[in-house]
Amino acid sequence: MIASAEKLIDNRTNSVLAGLEPAIFFKFFEELSAIPRGSFNEKQVSDHIAVFARKRGLEVCQDDIWNLLIKKPGTPGYEDAPTLILHGHTDIVCESDEGVEHDFLNEGIKLRVEGDFIHGTGTTLGADNTVGVAFAMALLASDDIPHPPLEVVLTVQEEVGKGGAQHFDGSKLTGKRLLDMNWHDPKSLFAGCAGDISARLKIPLKWTDRADGQTGAVLRVSGLSSGHSEFDIHLERANAIAVLGRLLRLAMREAGVSVAKVSGGVNRYVIPGEAEAQISVDVSRLAALKAAIKAEGKAIAAEYSTSDPGLKISLTEADIEARSVFAPEVAKAMVNAMNLLPNGVQSRSLIVDGLVESSNTVALISNDQDRIEIVSTIPSAVSSRRYNIVDRIRELSEVIGLGATVETFADCPEWPYNPDSRMLAAGLAAYYNEFGEKPHVEVSHSSLELGLFRKKVPGIDMLSIGPEAFDVHTTRERLNHSTVDSTWRLLKALLSELRT
Ligand SMILES: [Zn+2]
Known part of the structure; x- marks a missing residue:
C-alpha cells in the first residue's frame, strides 16, 4: 500500500x-x-x-x-x-x-x-x-x-x-x-474526556511585628506520592497543602504560632507532594508544639500508609529571618481555606465503571508581600458540576471575608462520551475488521484540547x-x-x- x-x-x-x-x-x-x-x-x-x-x-x-x-x-x-x-x-x-x-x-x-x-x-x-x-x-x-x-x-x-x-x-x-x-x-479507542477550569483564591495580606521571645521554625510536609492531578486523583493520595493546613490548625491552637511564609506545589496539574510554612513560636511553647506535631504526624502517616508510604512531617528550628508575620486573622483565614477547599474526588461516574466524574486538586499555595494565593484545578465531565465547585470556592472566599476574592482561568469544556457516536462505531468496525477482536473503549478524567473543538464546531463527533x-x-x-x-x-x- x-x-x-x-x-x-x-x-x-x-x-x-x-x-x-x-x-x-x-x-x-x-x-x-x-x-x-x-x-x-x-x-x-x-x-x-x-x-x-x-x-x-x-x-x-x-x-x-x-x-x-x-x-x-x-x-x-x-x-x-x-x-x-x-x-x-x-x-x-x-x-x-x-x-x-x-x-x-x-x-x-x-x-x-x-x-x-x-x-x-x-x-x-x-x-x-x-x-x-x-x-x-x-x-x-x-x-x-x-x-x-x-x-x-x-x-x-x-x-x-x-x-x-x-x-x-x-x-x-x-x-x-x-x-x-x-x-x-x-488496543483501545479513546472516546471522551473531562473539561477543567482553574480557580485562584487570593487573600490580601496584612503583616504584624513578630513578638519578642520567639524562635523560628519550618513546618514541612514531604515525601508524598504526588502524581498527575487528573490521571491519578482516583488513587486518594495525600495532598501536601491539605496536610500542612491540618498541622497549622493544630500549631495555632496548641502553641499560638504565627506564620511568616507559606509555599507548596509545583504546577496546576500535579498533586502537591511537598509544602512548608515558616512559623514563629514562643520559646516556652516549643516543646509542647513538637510533641503535638509528632502525635498528629503519626496519626496522619497512619491514615495515608497505603497511598503515601513515604509521607514525612518535620518541625525544624530555623532562623527564619522574618521581622514580621501574617496578621493573626489572615493566618487563620488561610488555614481555614487550606482545610475547607474541596479537595480530591468529588463525584464518580455512574455510567462508566471506575471513572472519576469531578474532582478538585488544591495544587499551589504561595505568598508575596501583598497576598496569599491558593490555586485549585477542577476537572469534571459535567460542566454544571465543575462550575458548582467554583461557586463553592467563591462562597468560601465570602465566608473568609478580609477582601478575599476568586478568579478563574483556563476554562476548557468537556468531551462527553457518546455511545451513539458514528466515529466510535466506525472505529470499532475498523478495529474488528483489521484485528478480528474488539478494542477497549476508554474515557478519561483528564482534560484535553479536544473539548475546545466541541465549542468551536457544534455537533462535532470525535475519536482518538x-x-x-x-x-x-x-x-x-x-x-x-x-x-x-x-x-x-x-x-x-x-x-x-x-x-x-
Ligand atoms: Zn502532552
Whole structure:
C-alpha cells in the first residue's frame, strides 16, 4: 500500500530509525524530531510542514501563532464523503535529565532505539505528539490510501494550557468529524474526556511585628506520592497543602504560632507532594508544639500508609529571618481555606465503571508581600458540576471575608462520551475488521484540547487513536515502535470506513 509513498523517502544515510515500519511514518518522525519545537517555539516546525504541504499543491492556512490547517481533497470514490478533521499538536514537552545540557530552543531530539522502544537521549522524546503530526504528514504525502476530504489541524502550545486550540479559528473548518492522534494505547479507542477550569483564591495580606521571645521554625510536609492531578486523583493520595493546613490548625491552637511564609506545589496539574510554612513560636511553647506535631504526624502517616508510604512531617528550628508575620486573622483565614477547599474526588461516574466524574486538586499555595494565593484545578465531565465547585470556592472566599476574592482561568469544556457516536462505531468496525477482536473503549478524567473543538464546531463527533507510549512528559518517555504499524493499519481501515 505504501510503495509509492516510499518513493518520497530520501537517502537517509544517517537515519536512526531506518528499517522501522511503516517507513513513511518513521521518515517524518525522524525529520520532525530534528526540529526544536518546545511550546511557544513552533514557528520553525510549522513553516517546515507548510512548505511540505505547499510543495504537494495542498491548501495551507497558518495563523499568527503558527497553528496549521491543511486541506486535501478526498481520493477517487471518496470525493463526496463527509470531511474528516485530523488533529495533532506540534509542540513537545522539553525536559532533560539532571546533568544533561540540552538547548531545546536550538537543538532537536537525539533519537535512540533500544529493543521495541524509541527514546530521547537524556531528554523527553516528544512522541507526544510527534506521532500525530507524522501520521498526518504520511497521509498528506500519500497518493494510494483511500480517504475522505481531509482537514489536518496541527495546534501549538498544547502542553502549556491548550493555547493553540483556544486561539484556532474554528470557522475555517467544514468537517463535523474529527480523528485525534494523541492517544497512547493501540488496543483501545479513546472516546471522551473531562473539561477543567482553574480557580485562584487570593487573600490580601496584612503583616504584624513578630513578638519578642520567639524562635523560628519550618513546618514541612514531604515525601508524598504526588502524581498527575487528573490521571491519578482516583488513587486518594495525600495532598501536601491539605496536610500542612491540618498541622497549622493544630500549631495555632496548641502553641499560638504565627506564620511568616507559606509555599507548596509545583504546577496546576500535579498533586502537591511537598509544602512548608515558616512559623514563629514562643520559646516556652516549643516543646509542647513538637510533641503535638509528632502525635498528629503519626496519626496522619497512619491514615495515608497505603497511598503515601513515604509521607514525612518535620518541625525544624530555623532562623527564619522574618521581622514580621501574617496578621493573626489572615493566618487563620488561610488555614481555614487550606482545610475547607474541596479537595480530591468529588463525584464518580455512574455510567462508566471506575471513572472519576469531578474532582478538585488544591495544587499551589504561595505568598508575596501583598497576598496569599491558593490555586485549585477542577476537572469534571459535567460542566454544571465543575462550575458548582467554583461557586463553592467563591462562597468560601465570602465566608473568609478580609477582601478575599476568586478568579478563574483556563476554562476548557468537556468531551462527553457518546455511545451513539458514528466515529466510535466506525472505529470499532475498523478495529474488528483489521484485528478480528474488539478494542477497549476508554474515557478519561483528564482534560484535553479536544473539548475546545466541541465549542468551536457544534455537533462535532470525535475519536482518538495512537500507538503505545509510556511516561510521556518525562525523560523516560518512550514509544513502542512495533505498535506504530498496527495504528497505521487501524488508521487506514478507519479512513475507508468513513466513506459514509
Ligand atoms: Zn502532552
